[in-house]
Amino acid sequence: MSTIIESPRQPQQRASKGRVNWEKYGWIYMRASGVLLIILIFGHLFVNLVQGDGIKAIDFAFVAGKYATPFWQIWDVVMLWLAMIHGSNGMRTIVNDYASNPTVRRILLGALLVAAAVLIVLGTLVVFTFDPCSTLIPADQALSFCPVP
């Protein structure tokens, strides 16, 4: 059997044709999520650090109180997903800029994907399964309304 040797002078190939090109949607996502993140992040900062007693109010009970309301659960999860995907996609852009070696590029992009996926899953799990009276909390730090074990 003879092997076919490919012409070494093939013209440089741009993006693989036929495959869906997501770049446009990525670009739109960065702007759309950016607008929402302005509201979500600054709302979050205001409620946590400025409103009421400001930064002195933050303790375990403060966080537990927030996660007891569906409003803040949704707020934080939406913020988590939007910011993680926004940040990872932004880092993907930077990797595409600087990593010219295909292997290095694939490793970095893979690491980004794994990091984003793990943090999104973990964060979502925490927000929705948060138990202020978990038995893992030492008794002297337990909140007053929790049943004494």
Added chain:
Amino acid sequence: MSTATLDSPPAPAEAPIPTFTVTMMVRRFNPEVDEEPRWQDFDVELYPTDRVLDALHKIKWEQDGSLTFRRSCAHGVCGSDAMRINGRNRLACKTLMKDLDITKPIYVEAIKGLPLEKDLVVDMEPFFASYREVQPFLQASSKPDKERLQSATERARFDDTTKCILCAACTSSCPVFWTDGQYFGPAAIVNAHRFIFDSRDEASSVRLDILNDKEGVWRCRTTFNCSEACPRGIQVTQAIAEVKQAIMFGKR
């Protein structure tokens, strides 16, 4: 209106035009000798009306004939002599010495992001390859006996991008192009814009498709380096944004 008459005072004897000495720092590279480019300084005697191109000519003609650079028209028309002058991309033939701070050395080097060949000359082929890829020529199926008519408003729509002289000042000022040479670059997008928004052209959807590529308009990060570099004053960043809009929402 008064015209010059005999009784107007005689012109004063011509005073000698003042000159000044400027230090030009030129980034030299001779591929046959040098491993790396190196800076070399030249002291040049110049008039305030001289341009950077004149300074380079004086060096080449009077001090070092091996200094290599491109120029053709010397009047900002041909686009041969884009170079990095004091860290900014400009045409040497359109940059007056008196507009630069001549108390300090003037740094002149080749434009960045394209393969350096010698001194101030780079290989422009990757730049022109991107240009060719956007099909920068009129595509119309009709074969009229006379010219194709266009209203003044239709012509004004793409007037700005017709001014491009393909000097590469914009593309070689773009930080995305520096790190990723696959990016089409602002000049190719400007020249696609010139035909995309031309009412006589019928292939705008083809060009929009080409620029929707992974290395197309979405690589642009709105840095505005290109608009600042363009010696023709083209609003390059705006042209790129208009192409993005046309890809998303159709031509308007």
